[in-house]
Amino acid sequence: MASITHFNPSTPKRDLAVMGIFALVVLTAPIWATPIGANYPDLLQRFAIFGIFAIGYNLLFGLTGYLSFGHAAFLGVGSYAAVWIFKLLTMNAILAVAFGMLVAAVFAVAIGYVALRRAGIYFAILTLAFAQMSYRLAYSVLTPITNGETGLTLDGNDPRVIDALFGGGGEGIPNPSLFGLELTGYAAFYFCAVVLILAFWVSLKIFRSPFGLKLLAIKSNQTRMRFTGYNTRPYVLTVFVISGMYAGLAGSLMAVTDPLAGAERMVWTASGEVVLMTILGGAGTLVGPMLGAVLIKYAENIFSAVNDSQLADLFGFLPEPVTDLMVGVASLFVGEGWHLTLGLLFMAIVIFLPGGMMEGLYRIGGAIRRRRAGGRAADNSAVTQPSE
């Protein structure tokens, strides 16, 4: 059934199990990612960071149905804010992350206040316009803050007042740290992983709260919501700001794992990417957006790295003219052209699995259950769809 009711059969016990499994899978990522060749911190970090981004985006889009096309602006703002903390105050990641979220929240209040006067396509266009404005401003007027095209980077001469106070700040450029623990390699991944688990927990709480239920109701019928006594705009604005803070959090984590910030993080394709992740995984589901983020980042990693000579090896068993042809065609889909692959994948999902990967998993689960039950009780599965 296409209409998934997200609150349906969830119980506190079930949620606890979901939370436990999620945490376990995230923390053991270096182990299970080995067979698929993704077991290095740089890529795992990216899974976690974009997972946070998509989970936050899903709170807005999945619950209220408001499609923002400018969320990358909050991501970029979070990055800049974090790097400024590294430059001026301290290399401690906690402060950088907190400040990144705060600045993103302030931005989200301003943009949301204006954009939420409209719904539907007009809301999407307004958010897109704001994000593109931020992107352009970062290259022009705001150069003193963003350092323009070069991007904002750390410098040996940065003051780092707090670190200096505690006698730190030796020679060279230090790494971001967590109270003395340097956040590089797997330490950085585990920092992101813990933040991801926390972010997922908050998202789960919101899904299960009366607040979350009201957001779903706004998506379902805003007129009835108003005539039932709810002032809907502050609800949507609140979740818009929360969602912006998630993006700011993701952006500041990018700065933690690699202390630089550039305006290209705010460009509109970056905003589009998080929409793709959410829809690909399953908008409105709890873990779908996380799956979408991992799938896209993994596919990007694989497909964008393939080059022509590898393709030639792959098709080398064919006669030479055929090989050339195959390489010519296939090369459109890899390397720089991997977005073409992504586009095809996206189209396939939207057409055949409108509920995203989660719908695919439900169908598989439903088929297995039916087979086990020998065809009896098959109709029950439609009603008792799980919400993860």
Next chain:
Amino acid sequence: MAQNFVLNVSDVNKSFGGLQALTNINLQIEEGKTHAVIGPNGAGKSTLLNTVIGRLAPDTGSVLFDGVNLTGKTAHQINQLGVARVFQTPEIFLDLTVLQNIEIAALAKRDGAFSFKPFRSMFSETKIQQEAVDMLDDMGLHHLRDHPAANLSRGDKRRLEIAMCLIQHPRLLLLDEPTAGMARHDTNRTIDLLQRIKARGMTKVIIEHDMHVVFSLADWISVLAQGAIIAEGTPEDIKGNPKVQEAYLGGTEV
């Protein structure tokens, strides 16, 4: 003199361009009564309702609910004052379950127009849940509680919408053609339901053109024709009023 009038519509005029939709409308709705507004199509029934709920601002006159002027108030403010509304086509949350629909309405009564408690869980809202379940029992919808509201029949959707209004214990319930588009069987069930809740002493205003519905429910009837009230009285008065028969019933006996 107007102590027990819940709703007081006085001297309301409303025109759209050159069209005079409402002319000097005066309505006093008595506490605890079921007041029907009837009239042929285009008489201005919906326009009148929309001015009461603040969707349309009257050109002149006022709409007082419990002494509070409703003109210029938003839909949610009017609801929070104690006015609930049932629409011509049931407005419910189609994507949510029947139980969730009721819970949302109950939460609006408890939490007000806005509240943000993201770490409170629906699992621990046992009081709201119990209230909602009792309401479903009362409405005969209990067997459907975990079904998406979209799957309900037209009649059940209407019952659900009425249940959502009732759980808020409104002082005034506005019903806009509650049996529109219903089969006879569903119409009768809905009339039964409305008669049952009549006993609860809630004030109701029904906009309707189905005579069967009006005469089985109303204590008092106002007849609207061409934007003006042409007659008022008990169902018996209205049935025998020749002016009404001419304007509305086309001269036939009821």
